Amino acid sequence: MSQKHPQSWLHLGQTALLSTALASALISTATAEPSTAPTAFLPEISITASPLTSDATQLALPSQAVEAQTLAEEQPNSLGTALGELPGVTQSGFAAGANRPIIRGLDNFRILVQENGVPANGASALSEDHGVPVNAASADRIEIIKGPATLRYGSQALGGVVNVLNNRIPSAPLTDTTGSLSATVSSVNNGHQESLKIETGADFGDSSNNISLHLDASNQHASDYEAPNAAGVEVNTATKSQSVAGGAAFHFATGYFGLSASTIDSQYGLPAPEDPDEPITIDMRETRINTKFVFDDLGEWGNSLTATLGYTDYTHDEIEGGLAIGATFDIEEWDGRVEWLHPAIGTMEGAIGLNGFTRDLAAGGEAEELIAPAKTNSIALFLFETLPLSESLDLQMGARAEHVEVEGTAFDTATLTESARSRSFTPLNASLALVQSFGEDWVASLNGQMVQRAPDALELFTKGPHHASETFELGNADLNVETAYSAEISLRRYSSPFTFEVSAYASQFDGFIYKHLTGRTCDHDYVSCVAAPTEELSEALFVQRDAFFWGAEAQAKWSLLTTSEGVFGIDGQADFVKARFTSDAAGSGNVPRIPPLRYGLGLFWETDNVNARINVLRASKQNSVADNETSTKGYTLLNANINTQMEIGNHQLDIGLVGHNLLDDDIRLHSSIRKDEVLQPGRDVRLVLTAHF
Template identity: 35%
Template structure:
């Protein structure tokens, strides 16, 4: 239940906010319109498909990782690496094709480098999550070729705050026996605003049905696998922040500092732990109602100091460090005839190093700079068009430092990537509208795609880069039919992406020892290879208001998605693609009580490369219930939720650990949240 002071503020979105702005609140049967205040093109609809999670819906879908929190959204799956690490995958695209932002700016980490590297963010601190499915590279860079996940935490308050407001939350239970606590405090005098938050989470080894390893997985090294538990999957996460801003009628300016600290196990290796720390500093400002060629200017900047240690048998094997900054400025120009638009610039620098005998990537500095523009025109009353472009230059500068395995990392490489995007929203009737996008996107290869060479202990794989990789290039399109007649609200859409050069982490079928030599008892080899590829699929969602009776209000939510991805060079399917998924949820609300029951079905995934195994289908049942009550001037929500109530064995096709790390079994979680 949102804090009253926060609920009075208009909701703030970034430029990627688009037309399909519709959350599916767990405890709200009537969908409320969204107010878009941060979109540089105003309250207008754009064509890209977008989902927003906030309020009670976000509260009850919240898990310990970002990927698991979002995995039930249309088009979004999870890279699941146990409870400690999980990154969102959008339409089968993962890693550096998905841009994860914090208040519109990237926070450097190492999560795209490997599936065992967590995103250093606990969703408990997030007030709102915005997901863009499909290319968003125009505004946020080539590594948003697959989509964007943007989180908002108000650590730099953007609106005036009067008095003292806050929130607190406690959780216990679930398949990993989570013990979680979090708190937030905001105070202000109408001009100066202060934000404080802190959180702590601990979790045990995950409860699972049966044994962790399936028939496709090799036996555990000690041969003594424990039934009903995923070994070495326990851990903890701690974090907090302090921020403040100065606000006035036409803008704000502020600073924040946040810290994240985690320690969790790798289910791939029973004696490997991961210790992660991140310090992040941010600045944000916006000035509105200017006179001159620009009506508003917005600046965001962040500096991150990240460290990640992989500890094997109690000793540090590899230390990953990533330091750097990102800054961007957006300026909205005054209308030029029928044109409304924004121009901007962005700069990035990150200094990455992997230290230790088991380092599988070299020390690398990466610098990039970009210019972008987005324009919109109301062609006529029923048709709105948008067009934009981005030009980005990236320099990747490796340092082999005498390590023979990184002999390919002898000189820097530079790439100039360009992106173009167009969109249209056609209002057919007051109920129906049609949205379409067409874009061309380029992405520079990352340092690890170019230069990786070595065993990655935490994932149990041997990864090999290719220094001769060229830019990743794709032509993508979306077409969606949207509807809202008061009873039904949703959309049905299809998408298509053709990559003339798709950089994939593909298995070779070989096994190597730690020295990179062929060894039947070694670990599987994966190489970064450029191939032609095609991604197609569909997404659909409907919120159906069933009506109201003496027993309360009822609604039904239906959704489904499917992605088909093919390596056009070999004719084989691409790996780690989620299968067809169908979801249904029955919602009920009566006075202060609310509840829902969810059923999710995932088909088996048999479209896999020859050297990989598929996954079986499954059907899971979940349920939640909550009760709102007031104590004095504070608002409270007591809730209980159950996941996988029938205790099904679930193995995500999108997880590289699907054969040795199933998803959680049955879990019941209790929670209490208050706002004041």
């Protein structure tokens, strides 16, 4: 590690000056957003979990959301950072620019990341060093569905769905011009981030016709971040990114259609390189175009019809030593979806849908040694139904049939030859759930599911070195469908002053696919692999074993004191997941990279103009390790923030101060494959300014 930044706090002073400029800018702007009232922990609104209801109390699957106010106050620089401290959610922590959410110990090909309902994984599921091409700072809301959500979203949602909502295709008519301008500086990495959002619209013709427009842009730059306890900086963790997006929607009496386009360009370093003289930097670029059609009134033909179509062009370059491009990954993908809310059949309501995608993966340079070009096609039919059994008891049912074809080049380790292979899979999924309400305060749910996932092209056809992750990866072209039998029970209370949610779950996996570290090391071809730590790359095989996952999550909020000035209270959370292999293969039996037990408490004060909280999250030591995996010590994470809203005329300026890891504790994430080499960031203080107009 190198020495610390000599001017880590310089940008704090610069942003204090910037606040004056932002306040001045408000004088000439239009209508401001109103002050935010104290939060009441009301039922979350979830458009991701169900096509039939927006009330989270009526959902069988547990859902969470990070709201616009929290996102604006904290300005997260990655999706993993935004979600990683929620109950049941952790982060991959590979690099500052490559940080995916992990849900209940599951990640990569089992977690589907979406933007406005359209898949947005890019190449992030292919490897831990690949970033998620989504700008978390531009989000209005991020929704998380924990547990198997494959019935509506397909095989890649076996572990859950993360849906980033940013209204780039305005879903409701706009008639005023509104927007926000934000600036953030951080001490831990001498970083700064700026973002802009503007929305406007106007009626034309009769009052039922409207054109609405959206624009957002962001810029982010950070140097290598400081490690805890005066250990210097974590080398090659600098990041920078820029994004621009725009969209438009035409609203008419019975619905709307719209189009959006976005581009993101991100560069970030990978810490602890195998060759310190040639550190690897990632240059990630993506262009995405989405369209959406919504018809809200179909008369006797049903309640609504929604269709989306998305196109993604993604490129990921791995630059060695700051000069030459060593490896390139290119992905071109089309995603389509149609969902019809059919007429009620007696008291039963439901939706029938069709969705599919086609994805072309190409690799260049050294990446050609890892995987040859591959193509995946998927088409699926699904249905989701709700049947009231009484005034307080609902039965929710779902089913999905999917056909997946994967084409690529397989490598035979016995003959050291390659051959073209084509695999076809038919994952089937079914679910059954009961949701019971008790008065207006309590909701209990019980659900069971059988879900299946087809292997990804990378799991089938990888065949060589991946220097960015320092692994030599070997797929298995004979992998079968992965099947999970899951059950979950939950109890929720959403009425103040005491609200809580607790859930327990279990999943039996038949043929769980995972990346197994063999303990062997390799150079640049398979014949170089030896049973000794003498080569640069760790051998990793994609294999299947039966496994059993189980765990629980809880969160609660108690408003202890409510006055005319505001609300003071306490909140808490806890989560754990255990995962062991149940087949008879030799080894420790533990599934790798499973997060430890976490628990925490917080205090909050909420008023019309000031929100403040302090919370501590304790992660226990993880001793349940897999083969060739080391234990990870626990840590204590202390965070605090305060946000105040100032009225300037008819406008609003938000000023926030956010502290993260205030104890400067050494944090290593057991879910990270680089946790033995890389510490997470040390103490960080951020100043966040947001002007609303």
